[in-house]
Amino acid sequence: MSEKIVVPVLGESITEATVAKWLKKTGDAVEADEPIVELETDKVNLEVPSPITGVLTEINSQDGSTVEVGALLGSVSENGSAKVTPTEKKEKPKKVEETTPPENNVIKLDTNKKEPEIFEDKKTEIQKPKPLVLTEEVATNPEPVRENRNDTLSPAVRKIVTENNIDIGSVQGSGKNGQVLKGDLIGLMGANPKPSERKIQYGQEERIKMTRLRQTIAKRLKQAQENAALLTTFNEVDMTNIMEMRKENQQDFQSRYGIKLGFMSFFVKACVVALKHFPAVNAEIDGDEIIYKNYYNISFAVGTDKGLVVPVLRNADELSFADIEKNIKDISEKARDGKLTIEDLQGGTFTISNGGVYGSMLSTPILNLPQSGVLGMHNIVERPVVVEGEIKIRPIMYLALSYDHRIIDGKESVSFLKMIKENLEDPRRLFLDI
Known part of the structure; x- marks a missing residue:
């Protein structure tokens, strides 16, 4: 019996995907529901599981190919035979026989060492370890200790x-006995730097196809600049x-809720309060109509190895500080592990982008x-x-609001x-809802 592996329904408005990589090879044994191939869409990556337990007998869509919903990816057979990797034959250890050195080739033993003890039975394979044997010549001529170059x-x-x-060991000294002089260090400034490791490995240029996620990011950012009046x-x-x-309540908060009190919960709460007072910021334009949203789904940008994703914290106005911190932690981990679903990315009404975690002082975020x-x-x-008329040192953060004018x-x-x-600046207002 053979079962087909097909491209599943990917989500609203997504009709095709790219085969990112096969997790199994033809002939590999697979279990039912075991991930067998990874697909990449313009929003998320997802793994397609094996429909049955058996052997992957056929791969119809290779890595990098574009496939539509319902397209055939490969086949799994219940009656297939898995590839068996032959085990290497281990050679039996050869018997080591004792030989007596010629009389004219005498080994001079260190007087502090005991002679090796050998079993009388020559046929016995097991022997006691022999102690280290040195000649007098080697023992009396130890390797000279290298002088620390810093001392000279x-x-x-x-x-x-x-x-x-400066790594002094990499500098060739021109002084007596190779001593490093001041002129040697100054000469380093005129030395031409070596090419970068990336240039050495990949050459002058390298051309790599953009991932579907990166293509979508580029397209949507360009659309935002072209279609909105950004300010x-x-x-x-x-x-x-x-x-x-945070400092005063961190320990109690963490022991009670099992999560650290971060900055994001304060910002989410502050944004929700402001969105309720200024509903236009929580709205969107659809043709010649304005759609005012009476729910508050806060999107937050997460940087991953594959690009920027913006998952959604749903109904943020109904969540406590602890709930916000827990949800943000869970969703961020899913994003970095590549386990976000389409639903995790849809339905946001307002976005928070924290470039400060990367050291950004100021930026103009795009819608x-x-x-x-x-x-x-x-x-x-x-x-x-x-x-109050006095100069004081305070921890200051710059905020930027980009909006559709x-x-x-x-x-x-x-x-x-x-x-x-x-x-x-007065976070008590967030608790008192004023």
């Missing part, structure tokens, strides 16, 4: 080596109170269509600010971002 450096040279973290407004937030609140707004978080840097006016966008700032 002048103070000026040693200072340059320490300050610039960005900025503000800054003093993170002192949030950081103090995640068809949404009308995206908030950009950035790194936290201690900066001098004026507080066709639906959101400047007054709304600035007021929206200002409300987020106020709730973050």
Whole structure:
């Protein structure tokens, strides 16, 4: 009996995929529901399982080929025979026989070593380990100890080596007995650097086909620039109170809920409050109509090895701080493991992008269509600010709100971002819902 492996239904509006890689080879034994081939769509990667237990007898679509929903990928047979890898024959150890060295070839033994003890029965295969035997000539001429090159450096040279973290062992000295001089280090500045390892391995250029996910990212970002009236407004937030609140309550929060209290839950809560006050930021344009969303599904950008994905935290307005942190952790792990589903990526109404985790100080994020707004978080840097007439050092984060000016006016966008700032600087408001 043979069962076909076909491309499953991939999700709404997805009609084709690319065969990323086969996880099994022809002739391999497979179990029912065991992943057998990985497909890549313009949104997610998914694994197609074996329909039955048997042997992969045929592969009809090779790696890199484009396939449509319902297309034949291969076949699994119940009666097939799996490839058997022949086991290597292990040779029996050869019997080692003792021989007596010629009389004229005497081995001089170290006086501190005992002579090797040998069984009288020459046919016996097991022997006691022989101790190390050295000649007097070898014992009296040990390998000379290499001198530490740092000990021979002048103070000026040693200072340059320490300050610039130079591997002195790789420098050819021109002084007496190979001593490294100051001129040798200065000469390094004029030496031509070696080509990069990547250039050596792949040549002057390399051409690699974009993944379907990368193609989709490029297409959607270009669409956002062409179809929306993009504009960005900025503000800054003093993170002192949030950081103090996290520090004071972290241990109790973690012991009670089993998750660390991060920054994202504060930002999600602050965004939800502002979205309720400014519904246009949570809306989208459909032709000549505006669709106002009365639910709050917050998308958040996650960087993976295969590209940027934006999974959705659903009904964020109905989640507690602990629920938000747990959901974000679970969804982020699914994204990095490549286990997101189509449903995980659909239905977002507003996006948060945290470039600060990579060290970004300021950016202008691009809309995640068809949404009308995206908030950009950035790194936290201690900066001098004026507080009640005094200059103080405070942890400051720059915020950026990119929005579609066709639906959101400047007054709304600035007021929206200002409300987020106020709730973050006084996080008690988030608990009191004011």
